[in-house]
Amino acid sequence: MKTSATPKIVAAALFLLVLLAGVPLLISATGRTDLYYTLTSVALLSIISAGVWITFYIGRINIGQGAYALMGGYVSAILVMNYGVSFWLTLPLAGLFCAAASVLIGLPILRLRGVYFAMVTLVLTEVARLLALAIPITNGAKGIVSIPLPTGISFFGITLVPDFSNLANPRLAFYIVAVLLMALCFLGLYRLAHSRIGQLCQSLQQNEELASSIGVNIAYLRVVAYALSSFLGGVGGAMFASISQSIYPSSFTVADSVNFMLNCFLGGLGYVLGPMLGTFVLYFGWDVLFQTGEYQLLIFSTVLILLMLVLPNGLLSLALPGKRSV
Amino acid sequence: MEQVIANGLYLGAQYALIALGLTLIFALMNVLNFAHGQMYVLGGFVTYSVYGQLKLPFVVALICSGVTLAVVGALMEKFLFRPVIRRSKREESTMLLAAATAFFLDAIILLLFGEKQRGVPKIVSGVFISDSVILPYDRIVVGVVAILMIAAFMLYMQYSKPGRAMRALAQDRIAAQLMGVKVERYSMIGFALGAMLAGVVGGLLVSITGVNSGIGGPISIKAFLMVMIGGAGVVAGAIAGGFILGMMESVGLTVLREYGDVTYLVIFALLMVFLSIRPNGLMGKPWG
Numbered sequence: 280m281k282t283s284a285t286p287k288i289v290a291a292a293l294f295l296l297v298l299l300a301g302v303p304l305l306i307s308a309t310g311r312t313d314l315y316y317t318l319t320s321v322a323l324l325s326i327i328s329a330g331v332w333i334t335f336y337i338g339r340i341n342i343g344q345g346a347y348a349l350m351g352g353y354v355s356a357i358l359v360m361n362y363g364v365s366f367w368l369t370l371p372l373a374g375l376f377c378a379a380a381s382v383l384i385g386l387p388i389l390r391l392r393g394v395y396f397a398m399v400t401l402v403l404t405e406v407a408r409l410l411a412l413a414i415p416i417t418n419g420a421k422g423i424v425s426i427p428l429p430t431g432i433s434f435f436g437i438t439l440v441p442d443f444s445n446l447a448n449p450r451l452a453f454y455i456v457a458v459l460l461m462a463l464c465f466l467g468l469y470r471l472a473h474s475r476i477g478q479l480c481q482s483l484q485q486n487e488e489l490a491s492s493i494g495v496n497i498a499y500l501r502v503v504a505y506a507l508s509s510f511l512g513g514v515g516g517a518m519f520a521s522i523s524q525s526i527y528p529s530s531f532t533v534a535d536s537v538n539f540m541l542n543c544f545l546g547g548l549g550y551v552l553g554p555m556l557g558t559f560v561l562y563f564g565w566d567v568l569f570q571t572g573e574y575q576l577l578i579f580s581t582v583l584i585l586l587m588l589v590l591p592n593g594l595l596s597l598a599l600p601g602k603r604s605v
Numbered sequence: 606m607e608q609v610i611a612n613g614l615y616l617g618a619q620y621a622l623i624a625l626g627l628t629l630i631f632a633l634m635n636v637l638n639f640a641h642g643q644m645y646v647l648g649g650f651v652t653y654s655v656y657g658q659l660k661l662p663f664v665v666a667l668i669c670s671g672v673t674l675a676v677v678g679a680l681m682e683k684f685l686f687r688p689v690i691r692r693s694k695r696e697e698s699t700m701l702l703a704a705a706t707a708f709f710l711d712a713i714i715l716l717l718f719g720e721k722q723r724g725v726p727k728i729v730s731g732v733f734i735s736d737s738v739i740l741p742y743d744r745i746v747v748g749v750v751a752i753l754m755i756a757a758f759m760l761y762m763q764y765s766k767p768g769r770a771m772r773a774l775a776q777d778r779i780a781a782q783l784m785g786v787k788v789e790r791y792s793m794i795g796f797a798l799g800a801m802l803a804g805v806v807g808g809l810l811v812s813i814t815g816v817n818s819g820i821g822g823p824i825s826i827k828a829f830l831m832v833m834i835g836g837a838g839v840v841a842g843a844i845a846g847g848f849i850l851g852m853m854e855s856v857g858l859t860v861l862r863e864y865g866d867v868t869y870l871v872i873f874a875l876l877m878v879f880l881s882i883r884p885n886g887l888m889g890k891p892w893g
Contacts, residue, residue, distance in 0.1 A: 340697055387881030394637050394837055395889075397700065398829040399880060405826055406873045413867055533822060537639075537704050544701040549694075573716060580708035584685065587702045591693035 291466075298458045303451060315450040319522060321562050322457035323515045326464045328542040328554035330511035335548050336472070337504045338484035339389070343400030344512045345536035346407035347377040351513025352520035352530060356423045357416060359521075366429035367440065370517050377513030378506040385505040389498075392487075404536040411528035422527030429521060453522050460518065461555070464511060469551050471507075480504055545586065547593025556594055607737040613855035614848070615744050618751035619806055621847025623824065624831035625758060625840065626802035632775035632838035633795040636686055639703040641803050642824030643710035648674050648804025649816030650718045656812075657725035663812065670808035671801045678800025681706060682793045707821070714818045724815035747809050754805065755844060762840060771795050775838060830876065836889020845887055 306314050327348050334341035351373040358364040358372060388399050411417045428449060431442035443449045471477050479500055482490040491497045520526040542561055546553030564582065568575045586594075623645060630638045638644075648670040656666035689702050729742040762768035770791045773781040782788045807816065831850045835842025850872070857868035880886075 335697075340700060384877075387877065391880060391884045394631065394635075395833060395880070395884065395886075397637060398833050398837075399877070401826065401829060402833075402873055402876065406870065409867075409870045409873070413870060533826065541701055541704060544698065548697075574712075576708060577712035577716060580705050580712055583705035584702065584709060587689055587698065587705060588685070591689050591698045592695075 291462075295458070295462050298462075299455060303454070312448075312450065315454045316522075317562070317566060319450070319454045319457045320519075321559050322454075322461040323518050323522075324539070324542065324562060325555040325558040326461055326518075327512050327515035328539045328558050329464055329468055330508035330515075331539045332468070332543045332548070332551075332554045333471070333480075333504050333508040333511070335543055336477070336484060337480045337501050338392075338487070339501070339505075340393070340397040340540065341400050341505075341508065342397055342533075342536045342540050343403035344508070344539045345404040345531035345533065346400075347381065347509040347512030348516030348519070348535070349404075349407045349411060349526075349528070349531040350380060351377050351516030352526040353411060353417055353423070354513065355517035356426050356520045356526045359426055360423060361416075365432070366427075366521055367432055370514055373517035374510040374514040377516075378510040381506050381509030382502055385502050385509075389501045389505060401533060401536065404531070404533045408528045408532060417528070420528060422525060422530070423520075424525040426520060426524045426526070428524070457518065460514070464514075465551065465555060472551050476500070476503075541583070545583075545594055547595035550593070550595040553593055553595055560594065608739065609855050609859050610852075611738050611740055613852035615740070615748040615851070616855055617848035617851025618748045618755070619810060619847075620827065620831055620851045621755055621844040622751050622802055622806045623828045624835070624843035624847045625755065626799035626806075627828045628832050628835070628838055628840060628843035629771075629802070630796055630799040631832070632840075633771060633792055634682070634686060634690070634699075636690075636699045636703060637829075638799070639700070639825060640681075640707040640710050640821075641799075641828050642821035642826075643707050643714065644674055644677070644800050644803035645807040645824050646714055646816060646818060646821045647677070647710060648807030649811040650714060650723070650807075650818075651804065652808035652811045653718075653723045653725055653816060657723070663728045667805055667808045670804040674804025675797040675801040679793050679797040681800070682796035686796070687789065687792070707825070711818065711821060714821075718818060720818050722815050722817040723811070725812055728812045743812060747813060750809060751806070754802075758802070759840065767791060767794055830872070833876065833880065833886055836886030839886075839888045842886055842888040 302318065306312060327344055330347070331341045331344045354373040354376045355366065355369040358369040359366055364372075384403070388396065388403075391399055412419055417423070428443035429440075430444075432440040441452070443452055446452050479490070479495050482495060483497055483500060487497050516531065519530070523530075538561065542557035543554050544557065545561060546555065546557030565575070565579055568578050571578055623641070626644075627638055627641045630636055630641075651670040651673050652663075652666040655661050655669045656663050685702055685706065686699060689698055693699070727741075727743050729746050731742045733740045733742055733745060762772060770781070770786045771794070773784065773786055774788060774791055774795070778788060810816070827850065831846035832843055833846070834849050835844070835846030853872050853875075854868060857871060861868050861871060
C-alpha cells in the first residue's frame with residue numbers, strides 16, 4: 280500500500296473546485312437556481328449518511344440516525360431562538376450534544392448485535408419523534424418555525440462569514456457551506472478509515488471476540504464510533520433546520536433513517552465515498568422521478584430492487600471490481 | 606381492571622400473530638422483513654375487496670388474503686431474497702432489499718387501493734356485556750380466531766414434516782442441508798407462511814379497525830418491538846412478545862391517560878432498560 284498520495288489529493292482538490300466554482304457557474308449559466316437546494320440537501324444528507332457509514336464500519340446496522348438529526352436540529356433551533364446563540368456556534372454544539380446523548384444511549388444498546396441493534400435503533404427514531412411531540416421546549420407538533428438565518432462572524436472587524444440575511448443569494452451561501460462541511464467530513468472519514476482506529480474498527484466488524492482477545496478495547500471503540508456517527512447526524516440536522524428555517528417532529532422520520540441506511544448500502548459499505556455517491560443517486564433519482572407523479576414510488580423502488588439484484592455490493596463495486604479498497 | 610386485561614388479551618393475540626410471521630422469516634432466512642407491515646396492509650385490502658365489495662363470506666375473504674400473501678411471499682423469496690443472499694458479500698444487503706420491497710409494496714397498495722381509510726361491515730354484531738367487561742362480539746371472534754391460528758401454527762411447526770424441516774433449518778442451515786432437508790424449498794415455504802400470517806391478521810383486523818395504506822410502517826415497528834421483547838427467531842418468544850406488548854399498550858392507555866400520548870414513549874423507555882439487561886430478549890439465542 281505504499282502508493283503516492285498525490286494523485287488522490289489532486290483528484291480531491293479538483294472535485295472540490297468543480298463543486299465550489301464549476302457548479303455555481305453552470306447553474307448561473309442555465310438559470311436552474313432550484314438545483315442549489317437539491318445539491319445542498321445532497322451534501323447534508325451525505326454527511327448524515329456518513330455517520331451511518333461509521334457504524335457500519337464497526338459492524339452495526341444503524342437505522343437510528345434520524346433521531347440524532349432531529350435532535351441536532353432541535354438543539355440548534357432552540358439555542359438560536361431561545362438563547363440568541365449564533366448559529367455557527369450551535370452547529371458544533373448540536374453535534375456535541377448528540378454525541379453526548381449517543382454515549383448515554385449507546386452504552387447499553389451497543390451490546391446488541393446484528394438485527395437486534397438494527398431494530399433498537401429503528402425504534403430510537405420513533406422515540407425521538409414522540410419525545411419531540413411530548414416535551415414542552417420543542418413546541419409539540421407545531422414545531423419551531425421562522426428560525427433566523429445564520430448571522431455573520433467578524434474577527435477584529437474583518438468579516439469572515441457574512442450575515443446570511445443580507446446576502447443577495449443565501450442559497451448559494453448555504454450551498455458553499457454545505458459543500459465545505461461535506462468535504463471536511465469525508466476528509467475526516469478518509470483519515471479515520473486509514474488510521475489505527477480505523478483498522479481496529481474493521482477488526483470489530485469482522486469478529487468482536489477475536490478483537491477483544493488480542494487486547495482491543497471493543498466497548499470503548501464502539502462507543503467512540505457511535506458518538507462520531509451521531510455527531511455527524513447532529514451537525515447535518517442542525518444545518519437542515521437552519522436552511523429550511525424550521526424543524527418539526529416529523530422533519531426526520533423512520534423513512535429518513537431507512538434512507539440514510541440505504542444511501543450507505545447503495546454506495547457500497549466498503550468505500551469511504553460510498554455514502555456520498557449513494558445519497559447523490561438516491562436523492563436525484565427520487566427528484567427526477569417526480570415527473571412520473573403517482574408512479575414515482577413504484578419506479579423508484581423497482582429500480583432499487585433491480586440495483587440490489589444486479590449489484591448486491593453497492594454501486595462502487597462496479598468501479599473497483601474485486602478490490603476491497605477503503 | 607378486567608376490561609384492561611380483556612383488551613390486552615385481544616390486542617396481544619393479534620400482535621402475536623403478526624410477530625410470528627416476522628420471527629419465522631427471520632429464523633429461516635436471517636432476513637429482517639421490513640415489508641411485514643405492508644404485507645399486513647395488503648392482506649387487509651384483499652379482505653376488504655373480497656368481503657366488503659364482492660360481498661363474499663368473510664371466511665372466503667380471509668382465505669383469499671392468506672393465499673395472495675403466501676404467493677407474494679413465495680415469489681419474493683424465490684426471485685429477490687434468494688439471489689441476493691447468494692451473491693452479496695455482507696448479509697446486511699438483504700436489509701436494503703427488504704426496505705426496497707417495503708417501498709414497492711407501499712407503492713402497489715397506493716396505486717391499487719388509494720389512500721382512503723377503508724372499512725367493512727361488522728362480521729358479527731352485538732356487544733358482550735357483563736359486570737366488569739364490555740367487549741363487542743366481533744372482537745371476541747377475532748381474538749378467538751387469532752388464538753386458534755396461533756395454536757394451529759404451533760402444532761404445524763411441531764408435528765408436521767415441513768414444520769420439522771423448518772425448525773431444523775432455523776437451528777442450523779448447513780446441518781439441515783446435510784441431513785437431506787431441501788433447504789431452498791423450505792425457505793420458500795417458510796417465507797410464504799410468514800407472509801400468509803401477516804395477510805390473515807390484516808384480513809381479520811380490517812373488520813374492526815379498517816385499513817389504510819399508511820399503516821404498514823407503524824405495524825412493522827410494532828412487530829419489531831414484539832420480536833425484540835421475545836427474542837428474534839424464537840416462536841415462543843414472538844408469542845410472548847405479542848401478548849406482553851398488547852398488555853402494556855392496554856394498561857398504558859388506561860394508566861397514563863392523563864399525561865397525554867406517552868404510552869409508546871414509556872414502552873420504548875422500558876424496552877431500552879430491558880434490553881440493556883437482556884440483550885437477546887426473553888428467549889432469544891445469543892447473537893454471533
